[in-house]
Amino acid sequence: MAAQIWGSEKRARRRREISAKIAQMPELHDSKPLPFMTREEKIMESARKLTILTEKMGQIIDPTDPAELYHLNNEVLGLEGNPMALHGVMFIPALSAQASDEQQAKWLPRALRREIIGTYAQTELGHGTNLQNLETTATYDLATQEFVLHTPQITALKWWPGNLGKSSNYAVVVAHMIIKAKNYGPHPFMVQLRDEKTHEPLPGITIGDIGPKMAYNIVDNGFLGFNKYRIPRTNLLMRHTKVEADGTYIKPPHAKINYSAMVHVRAYMLTGQAIMLASALNIATRYSSVRRQGQIDKSQPEVKVLEYQTQQHRLFPSIARAYAFQFAGAETVKLYEHVLKEMKSGNVSLMADLHALTSGLKSVVTYQTGEGIEQARMACGGHGYSMASYISEIYGVAIGGCTYEGENMVMLLQLARYLVKSAALVKSGQSSKLGPLVAYLGVKSEPTSLIDRIPNSGFTEYVKTFQHVSKRQTLKAADMFFGLMEKGEKREIAWNKCSVELNRASRLHTRLFIVEAFVRRVNEIADIRIKEALTDLLHLHVNYELLDIASYALEDGFLSASQLDYIRDQVYLYLGKIRPNAVSLLDSWEFSDIELRSVLGRRDGNVYENLFKWAKSSPLNKTDVLSSVTQYLKPMMEKARL
Ligand SMILES: CCCCCCCC/C=C\CCCCCCCCCCC/C=C/C(=O)SCCNC(=O)CCNC(=O)[C@H](O)C(C)(C)COP(=O)(O)OP(=O)(O)OC[C@H]1O[C@@H](n2cnc3c(N)ncnc32)[C@H](O)[C@@H]1OP(=O)(O)O
Numbered sequence: 001m002a003a004q005i006w007g008s009e010k011r012a013r014r015r016r017e018i019s020a021k022i023a024q025m026p027e028l029h030d031s032k033p034l035p036f037m038t039r040e041e042k043i044m045e046s047a048r049k050l051t052i053l054t055e056k057m058g059q060i061i062d063p064t065d066p067a068e069l070y071h072l073n074n075e076v077l078g079l080e081g082n083p084m085a086l087h088g089v090m091f092i093p094a095l096s097a098q099a100s101d102e103q104q105a106k107w108l109p110r111a112l113r114r115e116i117i118g119t120y121a122q123t124e125l126g127h128g129t130n131l132q133n134l135e136t137t138a139t140y141d142l143a144t145q146e147f148v149l150h151t152p153q154i155t156a157l158k159w160w161p162g163n164l165g166k167s168s169n170y171a172v173v174v175a176h177m178i179i180k181a182k183n184y185g186p187h188p189f190m191v192q193l194r195d196e197k198t199h200e201p202l203p204g205i206t207i208g209d210i211g212p213k214m215a216y217n218i219v220d221n222g223f224l225g226f227n228k229y230r231i232p233r234t235n236l237l238m239r240h241t242k243v244e245a246d247g248t249y250i251k252p253p254h255a256k257i258n259y260s261a262m263v264h265v266r267a268y269m270l271t272g273q274a275i276m277l278a279s280a281l282n283i284a285t286r287y288s289s290v291r292r293q294g295q296i297d298k299s300q301p302e303v304k305v306l307e308y309q310t311q312q313h314r315l316f317p318s319i320a321r322a323y324a325f326q327f328a329g330a331e332t333v334k335l336y337e338h339v340l341k342e343m344k345s346g347n348v349s350l351m352a353d354l355h356a357l358t359s360g361l362k363s364v365v366t367y368q369t370g371e372g373i374e375q376a377r378m379a380c381g382g383h384g385y386s387m388a389s390y391i392s393e394i395y396g397v398a399i400g401g402c403t404y405e406g407e408n409m410v411m412l413l414q415l416a417r418y419l420v421k422s423a424a425l426v427k428s429g430q431s432s433k434l435g436p437l438v439a440y441l442g443v444k445s446e447p448t449s450l451i452d453r454i455p456n457s458g459f460t461e462y463v464k465t466f467q468h469v470s471k472r473q474t475l476k477a478a479d480m481f482f483g484l485m486e487k488g489e490k491r492e493i494a495w496n497k498c499s500v501e502l503n504r505a506s507r508l509h510t511r512l513f514i515v516e517a518f519v520r521r522v523n524e525i526a527d528i529r530i531k532e533a534l535t536d537l538l539h540l541h542v543n544y545e546l547l548d549i550a551s552y553a554l555e556d557g558f559l560s561a562s563q564l565d566y567i568r569d570q571v572y573l574y575l576g577k578i579r580p581n582a583v584s585l586l587d588s589w590e591f592s593d594i595e596l597r598s599v600l601g602r603r604d605g606n607v608y609e610n611l612f613k614w615a616k617s618s619p620l621n622k623t624d625v626l627s628s629v630t631q632y633l634k635p636m637m638e639k640a641r642l
């Protein structure tokens with residue numbers, strides 16, 4: 001099963017080897033539990049480990065393999081980030097995709113050797129979503145052949161970029177490029193922020209940390225202002241766009257090609273979210289098979305809480321989602337790598353499809369991951385609320401994904417633009433022009449669903465039902481939009497009035513893609529036992545998901561009330577079938593105790609003893625009487641007693 005999850009036997013084996021090596025290297029372990037550290041201590045601890053990794057990484061992993069890097073990162077540095085998180089996740093990808101060969105030769109080897117640390121500085125205090133209204137300017141000075149970076153007012157301060165505040169000395173900065181008074185829109189520039197020897201901010205740069213956040217507190221998300229700060233013309237990233245010395249602008253082959261670093265993260269973060277969901281579920285499911293509370297049959301001893309159907313219903317559909325996200329994420333990464341290669345050689349024809357797909361997936365996956373992790377926390381009762389479970393930290397980190405790389409509603413609306421264009425093709429009789437991901441929009445469906453009507457139909461009827469609801473909602477939302485425009489509404493006003501319906505269409509389309517990716521994967525599996533276990537999980541997935549969106553299929557009679565009862569019964573049936581495999585389905589992800597960082601989710605199940613040990617190690621317990629008591633509470637009580 002690990003081979004299915006991680007993509008191959010070799011990958012699963014490599015993960016095990018890497019975990020085993022890390023287990024033998026105490027210098028790479030947390031020196032104490034992260035929840036007991038202050039933010040400064042955590043940052044220090046993380047930087048300490050990063051420097052060891054820089055020295056020893058080659059002995060542990062193949063540093064050119066992103067999957068191995070990511071595993072190393074999760075084991076050693078953990079989910080809460082590190083002082084170089086953005087360096088690997090966005091700075092290097094931005095340079096790789098957007099810098100010319102000459103620029104890459106100059107900067108990439110230095111970045112890869114970690115001579116410099118970089119980040120991606122785009123969002124500002126006043127604008128994150130609406131990139132056209134970013135306010136930082138890069139004005140070309142023809143006389144000196146330099147760009148002058150400037151922050152005209154407080155809302156133009158860069159705000160949020162990870163590791164910008166304290167760690168990075170370089171950044172890819174996105175600014176509006178102005179040449180001879182003409183604004184060419186946001187463009188990426190390579191900018192040195194700090195002196196390479198002293199690490200002091202360079203003159204003309206204001207920089208710092210934005211303060212503690214809901215989670216990710218090892219990352220120094222920062223602010224950045226420029227006061228007429230000059231950089232050479234050749235620091236504009238010029239793989240696709242060029243500015244000649246005389247100010248001539250050569251436009252890129254696609255207007256949004258400079259957004260590739262964002263698409264990179266949107267594509268890669270899906271499996272990251274799956275890992276966080278599976279981690280939280282692994283903790284909750286293991287604990288649920290240790291925790292005994294109450295009886296189902298009063299004549300029997302107390303049961304493991306995992307025996308309760310409500311507990312299974314809380315956890316198991318999310319186990320199915322974690323697998324589904326992992327499989328859909330793996331497909332998306334492959335597609336992204338393919339499109340990136342094509343883009344580099346000038347073929348930009350697949351960019352719109354990739355953008356639509358990653359926008360929808362990013363939104364649905366982060367939202368459902370958040371839901372699943374929060375349910376996992378609640379499923380652990382009181383101990384889930386303790387930082388000893390570590391689930392709240394996983395939740396805080398995962399939920400950030402709903403906002404970064406494009407706020408979820410906004411990204412769903414991006415996919416909706418693509419769906420509405422596709423609907424227009426269907427309506428004008430041009431269904432043959434639909435791309436493969438939306439081809440179903442042009443296919444006439446049966447009048448009613450055949451779920452439970454055709455024996456041994458596998459998942460086909462389920463997929464058709466998802467297709468039906470997705471198609472119907474897309475066409476309905478598009479009709480609403482076109483109808484408003486026909487009545488004379490301006491395009492943008494009409495769009496806003498339909499946006500809730502449009503986003504519903506985007507979610508349904510994305511959920512269909514996720515179901516299809518799960519079905520594709522299960523169909524490929526040769527090993528009978530693995531196929532059986534995953535088929536059970538897929539049964540739970542399709543029935544649970546369909547029940548969740550049933551109103552869309554009920555309102556036009558595509559599904560009947562009796563079919564709905566059948567679907568509900570199937571959910572209960574598969575909860576029971578999955579129960580014996582539940583812990584194994586999560587243990588198969590092979591998270592080590594080092595990586596999980598959870599007292600509740602320990603592999604050995606020795607929860608109570610270790611919870612007590614953990615509590616005793618709290619800094620508050622170093623002394624029996626705290627100074628808050630001697631200084632305030634004790635005098636108060638004494639005064640009251642007089
Ligand atoms: C030991 C060391 C360990 C290191 C480990 C490294 C290992 C790495 C491996 C794995 C990585 C794992 C990843 C895990 C990650 C977690 C880390 C967390 C880091 C978090 C970092 C966060 C960073 C950020 O948030 S950066 C800032 C992101 N900001 C946004 O996303 C802004 C959102 N807004 C937008 O994108 C745009 O404004 C917009 C799309 C909403 C609108 O754009 P605009 O230009 O205004 O558009 P408009 O003129 O209206 O035109 C719209 C048309 O353009 C089309 N379009 C838009 N975008 C694209 C695109 N990208 N591609 C193609 N087409 C695009 C759009 O469809 C419209 O087309 P139409 O035809 O007109 O409909």
Ligand SMILES: Cc1cc2nc3c(=O)[nH]c(=O)nc-3n(C[C@H](O)[C@H](O)[C@H](O)COP(=O)(O)OP(=O)(O)OC[C@H]3O[C@@H](n4cnc5c(N)ncnc54)[C@H](O)[C@@H]3O)c2cc1C
Pocket residue numbers: 086120121122123126127128129130159160161162216221400403404405406407408409410413
């Ligand atoms: C943990 C974290 C890490 C980050 N890292 C980085 C980084 O490294 N580099 C970087 O540059 N940035 C980074 N960001 C910033 C992030 O990319 C932005 O916060 C994000 O893109 C959302 O933009 P915003 O904050 O402007 O939200 P807003 O756009 O102000 O969103 C507020 C509300 O308005 C709604 N809204 C906005 N526009 C529309 C619209 N057109 N239609 C409908 N609704 C709309 C949204 O849906 C939301 O409900 C990070 C953010 C976080 C939380």
